[in-house]
Amino acid sequence: MIVLKAAQEKILGALQAVAGIVERRHTLPILANVLLRKSGDAIEFTTSDLEIQVRTTQALGGDDGNFSTTVGARKLIDILRALPADQLVSLSAAQNKLTLQAGKSRFTLQTLPAEDFPLVNEAADFGPAFAVPQKTLRHLVNQVHFAMAVHDIRYYLNGILFIAEGKQLTLVATDGHRLALAQAKLEAEIPKQEVILPRKTVLELQRLLRDEDTPIQMQFAGNQARFEFSGMQFVTKLVEGKFPDFNRVIPKNHKNALVLGRAPLLASLQRAAILTSEKFKGVRLNVEPGALRIASSNAEQEEAKEELEVDYEGDAIEIGFNVTYLMDALANMDAEMVKLELQDSAASALFTVPGDPGFKYVVMPMRI
Numbered sequence: 001m002i003v004l005k006a007a008q009e010k011i012l013g014a015l016q017a018v019a020g021i022v023e024r025r026h027t028l029p030i031l032a033n034v035l036l037r038k039s040g041d042a043i044e045f046t047t048s049d050l051e052i053q054v055r056t057t058q059a060l061g062g063d064d065g066n067f068s069t070t071v072g073a074r075k076l077i078d079i080l081r082a083l084p085a086d087q088l089v090s091l092s093a094a095q096n097k098l099t100l101q102a103g104k105s106r107f108t109l110q111t112l113p114a115e116d117f118p119l120v121n122e123a124a125d126f127g128p129a130f131a132v133p134q135k136t137l138r139h140l141v142n143q144v145h146f147a148m149a150v151h152d153i154r155y156y157l158n159g160i161l162f163i164a165e166g167k168q169l170t171l172v173a174t175d176g177h178r179l180a181l182a183q184a185k186l187e188a189e190i191p192k193q194e195v196i197l198p199r200k201t202v203l204e205l206q207r208l209l210r211d212e213d214t215p216i217q218m219q220f221a222g223n224q225a226r227f228e229f230s231g232m233q234f235v236t237k238l239v240e241g242k243f244p245d246f247n248r249v250i251p252k253n254h255k256n257a258l259v260l261g262r263a264p265l266l267a268s269l270q271r272a273a274i275l276t277s278e279k280f281k282g283v284r285l286n287v288e289p290g291a292l293r294i295a296s297s298n299a300e301q302e303e304a305k306e307e308l309e310v311d312y313e314g315d316a317i318e319i320g321f322n323v324t325y326l327m328d329a330l331a332n333m334d335a336e337m338v339k340l341e342l343q344d345s346a347a348s349a350l351f352t353v354p355g356d357p358g359f360k361y362v363v364m365p366m367r368i
Contacts (some may be wrong), residue, residue: 004060005090012080012209018047018054020204022073033070035117053120068114078124086147093132123221127193131215136184138209141172149175156241158199165192172246178325183358193220196239251350256314256339263336266330268306272296273323275304282368283323288316319345320368
């Protein structure tokens with residue numbers, strides 16, 4: 001049976017969309033495979049790692065009829081990548097094997113039964129669906145993802161908090177040293193729903209979301225989230241646990257504030273970072289009327305000094321930061337100007353964007 005017959009780029013696009021979560025090494029060998037389910041000329045591609053399941057459906061020709069099997073996802077992708085983009089590719093099934101033919105190239109691949117593929121049991125109690133444009137969610141995720149923890153024992157920090165309430169969607173990420181928050185408006189009013197998406201899910205969503213106005217529909221259940229967009233369905237388990245009260249962390253009424261160009265500040269920090277030591281990424285910021293000075297040094301007694309002219313009339317403050325925390329936030333913003341609010345050398349600093357009340361970035365100081 002000819003399972004599919006289509007151009008290389010069309011098949012490769014469908015496979016790449018679902019293959020991001022596939023691990024090369026797994027305790028269950030079948031999880032290295034993609035599940036192919038044929039119905040008429042439509043083929044459903046499904047992958048899973050037991051936590052996340054991604055599915056897309058494409059019309060890719062072939063014989064009529066129903067058929068299902070699983071085949072190694074990475075091998076199939078590697079073969080397709082090595083073929084010319086406009087090559088007509090056919091995939092046919094016989095005797096527990098799939099044969100891929102393209103021009104004079106022919107590859108025979110081993111399969112595993114479709115019924116052995118462990119599909120995620122979808123929750124029965126999903127809350128009301130809501131949607132935002134893909135580019136809106138992509139922008140929100142980009143504004144906060146870098147503040148997620150990596151392998152923290154406080155497992156609820158290894159992800160992003162999603163809160164949908166009323167007509168607002170809020171995303172929050174923190175690793176205990178910094179916190180990023182971004183918000184967007186929803187068209188319809190919905191009851192409060194609060195979930196923590198795991199780090200791997202966030203990174204996969206980032207990979208898949210497009211910078212376009214087509215909507216992404218979201219639904220949350222007690223232990224799952226479901227996203228539907230661009231002909232794809234994405235189901236993921238959630239992180240269990242209580243996310244910290246982020247409102248308590250966000251500084252209110254800092255009395256000193258300055259607005260300056262994001263790009264010049266980022267460039268100065270990047271230069272100063274060159275002379276920080278690998279283990280100790282500290283930089284000193286000295287802010288005083290008219291000037292912001294940035295300084296760094298290392299164990300070899302090398303020093304970097306930068307100075308920016310700023311419109312500032314507040315207190316003279318010297319404060320230390322992990323330079324990576326500052327650069328991460330500035331590199332993931334697309335605003336021209338940023339606002340920095342300070343209280344003193346011991347209080348957390350607050351970065352905001354003039355004209356965007358939905359974004360806040362809090363970073364704790366460090367002793368230098």
